[in-house]
Amino acid sequence: MNGTTPAPETMKSATELVVERPGEFARENYLSIHRGVRAWLLTKDHKRIGLLYLGTILIFFLIASVAAALMRIELLTPQPKLVTSETYNKLFTIHGVLMVWFFLIPSIPTVLGNFVLPMMIGARDVAFPKLNLMSWYIFVAGGALALWSLIRGGVDTGWTFYTPYSTTYANTHVISMAAGVFVAGFSTIVTGINFIVTTHKMRAPGLTWFRLPLFVWSLYATSLIMVLATPVLAITLALISVERFWGVGIFDPKLGGDPVLFQHLFWFYSHPAVYIMILPGMGVISELITCFSRKRIYGYAWVGSASMAIAILGFMVWGHHMFVSSQSVYAGMIFSILSFLVAVPSGIKVFNWTATLHKGSIHFATPMLYALGFIGLFTIGGLTGLFLAALAVDVHVHDTYFVIAHFHYIMVGGMVMAFMGGLHYWWPKISGRLYPEFAGKLAAMITFIGFNLTFFPQFILGYLGQPRRYHIYPPEFQIFHVLSTAGASVLGIGYLMPLIYFIWSWRRGRAAGPNPWRATGLEWQTSSPPPEHNFEQTPIVTGPPYSYSAEKDVDLNLASI
Amino acid sequence: MSISISPASEEAFVGQQFDDIEQQRDAAKLGMWIFLATEVLFFGGLFLGYTIYRFTYGHIFVEASRKLDVLIGGTNTAVLLISSLLMAFAVRAAKLDQRRALVGLLAGTAVLGCVFMSLKGVEYHKDYVDHLVPRMGFKWEGADPGNAELFYWIYFAMTGLHAIHVTVGIGIMLVLTLLAWLGKFSHGNHNTVEIAGLYWHFVDIVWVFLFPLLYLVGHR
Numbered sequence: 110m111n112g113t114t115p116a117p118e119t120m121k122s123a124t125e126l127v128v129e130r131p132g133e134f135a136r137e138n139y140l141s142i143h144r145g146v147r148a149w150l151l152t153k154d155h156k157r158i159g160l161l162y163l164g165t166i167l168i169f170f171l172i173a174s175v176a177a178a179l180m181r182i183e184l185l186t187p188q189p190k191l192v193t194s195e196t197y198n199k200l201f202t203i204h205g206v207l208m209v210w211f212f213l214i215p216s217i218p219t220v221l222g223n224f225v226l227p228m229m230i231g232a233r234d235v236a237f238p239k240l241n242l243m244s245w246y247i248f249v250a251g252g253a254l255a256l257w258s259l260i261r262g263g264v265d266t267g268w269t270f271y272t273p274y275s276t277t278y279a280n281t282h283v284i285s286m287a288a289g290v291f292v293a294g295f296s297t298i299v300t301g302i303n304f305i306v307t308t309h310k311m312r313a314p315g316l317t318w319f320r321l322p323l324f325v326w327s328l329y330a331t332s333l334i335m336v337l338a339t340p341v342l343a344i345t346l347a348l349i350s351v352e353r354f355w356g357v358g359i360f361d362p363k364l365g366g367d368p369v370l371f372q373h374l375f376w377f378y379s380h381p382a383v384y385i386m387i388l389p390g391m392g393v394i395s396e397l398i399t400c401f402s403r404k405r406i407y408g409y410a411w412v413g414s415a416s417m418a419i420a421i422l423g424f425m426v427w428g429h430h431m432f433v434s435s436q437s438v439y440a441g442m443i444f445s446i447l448s449f450l451v452a453v454p455s456g457i458k459v460f461n462w463t464a465t466l467h468k469g470s471i472h473f474a475t476p477m478l479y480a481l482g483f484i485g486l487f488t489i490g491g492l493t494g495l496f497l498a499a500l501a502v503d504v505h506v507h508d509t510y511f512v513i514a515h516f517h518y519i520m521v522g523g524m525v526m527a528f529m530g531g532l533h534y535w536w537p538k539i540s541g542r543l544y545p546e547f548a549g550k551l552a553a554m555i556t557f558i559g560f561n562l563t564f565f566p567q568f569i570l571g572y573l574g575q576p577r578r579y580h581i582y583p584p585e586f587q588i589f590h591v592l593s594t595a596g597a598s599v600l601g602i603g604y605l606m607p608l609i610y611f612i613w614s615w616r617r618g619r620a621a622g623p624n625p626w627r628a629t630g631l632e633w634q635t636s637s638p639p640p641e642h643n644f645e646q647t648p649i650v651t652g653p654p655y656s657y658s659a660e661k662d663v664d665l666n667l668a669s670i
Numbered sequence: 671m672s673i674s675i676s677p678a679s680e681e682a683f684v685g686q687q688f689d690d691i692e693q694q695r696d697a698a699k700l701g702m703w704i705f706l707a708t709e710v711l712f713f714g715g716l717f718l719g720y721t722i723y724r725f726t727y728g729h730i731f732v733e734a735s736r737k738l739d740v741l742i743g744g745t746n747t748a749v750l751l752i753s754s755l756l757m758a759f760a761v762r763a764a765k766l767d768q769r770r771a772l773v774g775l776l777a778g779t780a781v782l783g784c785v786f787m788s789l790k791g792v793e794y795h796k797d798y799v800d801h802l803v804p805r806m807g808f809k810w811e812g813a814d815p816g817n818a819e820l821f822y823w824i825y826f827a828m829t830g831l832h833a834i835h836v837t838v839g840i841g842i843m844l845v846l847t848l849l850a851w852l853g854k855f856s857h858g859n860h861n862t863v864e865i866a867g868l869y870w871h872f873v874d875i876v877w878v879f880l881f882p883l884l885y886l887v888g889h890r
Contacts, residue, residue, distance in 0.1 A: 237701060238685070240701075301704075302704045302705055310696055336704055336707060337708070340714070340715075341712070341715050344711075344714070344716060345715055348719075356805050357805050363816060364817065364819050365817045365820055366820055367722070
């Protein structure tokens with residue numbers, strides 16, 4: 110439990126301390142102040158909007174997970190048993206579209222970011238609360254369009270909507286699905302604008318840029334990508350919809366148009382979008398690692414600048430998705446080198462997190478387990494990304510399960526682990542109550558094991574040549590698919606457990622008190638759940654963040670939770 | 671510029687999340703600038719498409735451009751530039767708390783926007799009669815009809831997207847005219863007019879790029 114001084118006496122007295130002085134549940138809070146459906150649907154409170162988003166993205170996560178589960182069951186056997194080829198195509202499309210645009214991109218920014226960003230900077234709310242609510246409504250409208258396309262029969266293009274299949278040949282509901290993603294994109298842009306302006310203009314007195322928590326830095330970098338990349342996706346989706354509807358367009362080879370232009374435009378958005386999906390996770394990990402190591406983060410400025418470097422470099426590497434798409438080999442070389450460069454700031458982050466652990470007083474609380482899992486899985490995901498950035502290797506593993514495994518290590522092993530870690534970390538603040546710590550640790554372990562069992566075999570599968578998006582495969586691959594499906598079942602349990610105990614703890618959990626983790630961020634300097642306008646008085650910041658010290662952590666007691 | 675406002679009247683417009691009107695103004699302005707950055711990239715996809723095909727099919731683009739009506743396009747450029755001037759004066763009138771001038775200038779901006787859209791409509795009809803609309807009776811006498819059709823497709827996509835933005839701008843101007851007439855922008859509450867002005871100038875600037883790219887490339 111305690112890395113430097115395992116002193117049972119101290120721990121015992123700490124237990125007594127906590128039991129004697131249980132955390133106080135703030136009766137007057139943002140949840141109790143206005144009740145009823147109407148108050149929720151018209152709320153301008155960033156904390157409530159965060160919870161609205163949480164509920165919404167969980168629905169999409171569930172639907173997309175069901176699609177994944179059906180695929181995994183189908184893949185148990187080399188020959189099709191459960192679904193037709195057409196249905197299989199629709200399943201992986203709906204899984205990709207919903208997971209990317211309706212779960213991963215909004216996940217940490219709109220739920221945890223909305224909830225804690227204003228509190229972390231000592232503000233009463235985001236800069237534009239009405240726009241914040243509007244972004245949720247836009248998101249719901251986009252989601253409704255996507256679900257409508259699903260109900261009408263789905264889409265079979267894959268989440269990438271490649272032309273000319275999407276514009277000319279697909280007989281599915283491409284336009285309404287593209288419209289759904291287009292609309293959801295506006296909600297992303299609105300959130301991005303809100304976060305940037307909030308970070309610039311709403312900081313508490315004394316909170317200079319280099320005193321900002323690293324989660325704020327990562328959200329700022331993410332927001333920059335959101336506002337600069339998303340509009341390119343919007344125009345691209347508009348162009349394929351118009352082309353499909355009108356019969357001609359700029360990607361149409363009949364007119365001399367170039368379908369590969371679509372790929373350029375799509376990846377000009379979608380590669381930076383990968384960083385929309387991982388940067389907020391990195392920010393969460395920075396918070397967790399420092400808090401549960403009871404140590405100031407190693408190289409604060411480097412970790413913060415690395416977020417900005419990733420955001421900027423992320424705009425220059427889209428061509429690495431197109432090494433085999435007739436792109437010139439010289440362009441390929443440049444994109445390859447630039448892609449390798451992204452590993453530098455990512456590596457800085459990983460090294461600084463590990464350096465923070467060094468000689469820290471490490472507490473293996475649930476959020477910390479997720480954070481440690483993140484570091485390992487992100488490292489594997491990142492390093493296999495370098496394989497893919499190498500021109501020659503990419504030709505071999507392009508469009509195989511190797512790619513699938515790589516990005517699931519980043520997206521699921523990285524972002525979803527960070528999301529779960531962050532949710533556990535801030536849950537006492539959100540709900541004012543503690544989740545059951547033992548169940549939390551168990552779920553974190555199960556998630557980690559299930560995840561690796563699901564996706565590690567896919568690296569091998571891909572390396573052996575199993576292409577993605579096929580549901581018929583040679584019998585010798587079956588063992589890996591069976592392992593993967595078994596892992597997915599374990600992973601499912603790992604995700605269901607928190608859902609159950611979070612709902613349980615919402616009413617029945619023990620009161621958390623303002624700061625159960627004895628963390629240093631401003632969001633912990635107010636009651637739990639926080640009052641409607643976050644703070645009784647605007648806080649004044651006088652020092653740098655993460656002023657943890659290993660000696661002063663005696664009353665951080667996890668055993669009693 | 672000296673404007674005397676009592677602090678009490680300002681506080682009425684300050685949202686609870688802000689400390690003072692200065693912070694609110696700065697936030698709104700920054701927000702609009704970031705939104706305009708997203709707009710640049712939104713149009714950017716089309717500008718990229720134009721650039722690539724202009725580079726690939728240069729001479730056809732020059733040929734095709736000659737068939738567009740430079741007179742209407744040029745008039746529209748003047749109309750939008752004047753509307754932007756009125757908008758700039760409107761922002762000044764709002765700052766100086768000149769209500770009557772503000773109402774007139776905002777209405778003038780909206781009217782010029784409508785003039786632009788009407789001329790655009792006339793031009794689109796002319797294009798249709800001249801068989802220049804892709805897929806709708808498109809005819810091309812010269813070489814490479816496909817590439818010419820591509821030019822007109824891009825022309826309609828770019829000017830169409832711009833026209834949507836002008837229409838939204840006209841709507842904003844009409845609402846602002848009404849609000850100004852009701853006296854909502856008095857006593858230092860000129861922020862809304864200012865950020866609407868930023869949007870209008872942006873729409874104007876997009877046209878300043880579209881006009882030479884689409885209409886003038888064929889003229890020496």
